[in-house]
Amino acid sequence: MKITEVRAVYPNYRYVVPSWRTHFWQIVVRVETDVGAVGLGYGGGGVAGVEIVNRHFRELLLGREINNPADIADAWDHLYEQSLPYGRKGLAIMALSGVDLALYDLLAKAENMPVYRLLGGVQKSSILAYATGPDSEAYRELGFRAHKFPHRWVGNADYETAAAAAANARQLYGPDARIMVDCYMSWDAEVTVRMADILSEYNLYWYEDVLTPDDLAGQADLRAVAAPTLIAGGEHEFTHFGFADIARANALGLWQPDITWCGGITAGLRIIDLARDAGIPVSPHRGAEVWGLHLVAASDWADFAEYHSDHIRSPRDVLWLDEPEPEDGYIAPSDRPGFGVTLNEEML
Numbered sequence: 001m002k003i004t005e006v007r008a009v010y011p012n013y014r015y016v017v018p019s020w021r022t023h024f025w026q027i028v029v030r031v032e033t034d035v036g037a038v039g040l041g042y043g044g045g046g047v048a049g050v051e052i053v054n055r056h057f058r059e060l061l062l063g064r065e066i067n068n069p070a071d072i073a074d075a076w077d078h079l080y081e082q083s084l085p086y087g088r089k090g091l092a093i094m095a096l097s098g099v100d101l102a103l104y105d106l107l108a109k110a111e112n113m114p115v116y117r118l119l120g121g122v123q124k125s126s127i128l129a130y131a132t133g134p135d136s137e138a139y140r141e142l143g144f145r146a147h148k149f150p151h152r153w154v155g156n157a158d159y160e161t162a163a164a165a166a167a168n169a170r171q172l173y174g175p176d177a178r179i180m181v182d183c184y185m186s187w188d189a190e191v192t193v194r195m196a197d198i199l200s201e202y203n204l205y206w207y208e209d210v211l212t213p214d215d216l217a218g219q220a221d222l223r224a225v226a227a228p229t230l231i232a233g234g235e236h237e238f239t240h241f242g243f244a245d246i247a248r249a250n251a252l253g254l255w256q257p258d259i260t261w262c263g264g265i266t267a268g269l270r271i272i273d274l275a276r277d278a279g280i281p282v283s284p285h286r287g288a289e290v291w292g293l294h295l296v297a298a299s300d301w302a303d304f305a306e307y308h309s310d311h312i313r314s315p316r317d318v319l320w321l322d323e324p325e326p327e328d329g330y331i332a333p334s335d336r337p338g339f340g341v342t343l344n345e346e347m348l
C-alpha cells in the first residue's frame with residue numbers, strides 16, 4: 001500500500017500544569033494510504049515536532065510503499081538521514097517516533113492483527129508493571145507489586161527524605177518487591193555515593209537518572225558503587241546510535257528507551273538488539289502505554305512495564321481510549337488490530 005497523506009497534530013491538552021512533563025509534549029501522527037488503511041502514532045516534540053512531520057517528513061513519505069516491517073525500517077532510515085543536519089537526537093527523533101509508530105499501527109491494521117503479532121507474537125502473556133509516582137500506599141492498594149518513587153535533591157536534608165521514602169515503600173510492598181527511585185538528574189556523583197550507602201539496607205532495584213545523560217563516564221563510575229542496585233537511564237537518549245554510546249561507555253546497568261521518543265519501534269528493536277548483546281536489561285520508559293507495551297510483549301529481552309500514576313491525585317487528559325489497565329500488578333496489550341487504542345477526537 002502507498003502512503004497518500006501524513007498529518008501531525010498537537011492535541012488540545014486541558015490539564016496543563018506549569019510543567020511540560022504533564023503530557024510530555026506528545027503529538028499525534030496520522031498516516032493514510034491508497035487502500036484506506038489509516039495508522040495513528042504517538043510522538044514527542046510538541047508544536048516543533050508537528051512542524052517537522054508536516055513540513056519535512058510528509059513530503060519524504062508521500063508515495064512510499066509500506067507492505068512489511070522492512071519497509072518501515074527503510075522509511076525510518078530515510079527520514080533519519082534526511083533530518084540528520086538538524087536531527088539525530090531530541091525533537092526530530094521524537095517526531096520520527098510518531099511517524100514510525102503510525103506506520104506500525106497502519107501495517108498491523110492492514111494485516112488485521114495486533115502490533116505484537118507483527119513483531120513475531122507474544123513472548124509473555126502478561127507483564128509485571130510498576131507504578132511511578134509519590135503515592136506509594138495508594139498504588140499498593142490498587143494491586144501494584146512494584147513501585148518507583150520520585151526523589152528530588154535540594155539539600156542535605158534529602159538523604160533523610162530518600163531513606164524515609166525507601167523505607168516506607170519497602171515496608172508497603174514487602175522484602176522481595178522491586179522498588180526503584182527516580183531522581184531525575186538532581187543527584188550528582190557525591191550525592192549518589194552517599195545515597196548508595198544510606199539506601200543499601202532497602203535493597204532498591206535501581207537508581208534512575210542520577211546524572212545528566214551527557215555524563216556517561218560519571219554514570220559508569222557509579223555502577224560499582226551502587227551495586228547490586230543498578231544505575232538506570234535512557235529516557236533522554238535517542239536511537240540505536242545513542243544507545244551504542246551508552247554500551248561502549250558501560251554507563252548504565254539498565255536501559256529505559258522511551259518508544260515514543262527514541263525513534264519508535266524500529267529504533268526500539270535495534271536498541272534491544274544492542275542491549276541483548278551487551279547483557280543489559282531493558283525496561284522502556286512508560287512501557288505500560290501501548291506504544292512500548294506491544295514491543296515488550298513481543299520481546300525476548302525487554303520487560304517490566306512502567307505505569308505513570310499521576311492521575312490518582314489530579315485529573316488528566318485521556319487522549320487514547322481503550323488503553324489496557326494493570327490488573328493485580330500485571331498488564332497485557334489487547335488483541336485488537338494495530339496498537340488497539342482509539343483516538344479521542346474531541347482533543348484535536
Ligand SMILES: [Mg+2]
Pocket residue numbers: 182184208209235
Ligand atoms: Mg525517569
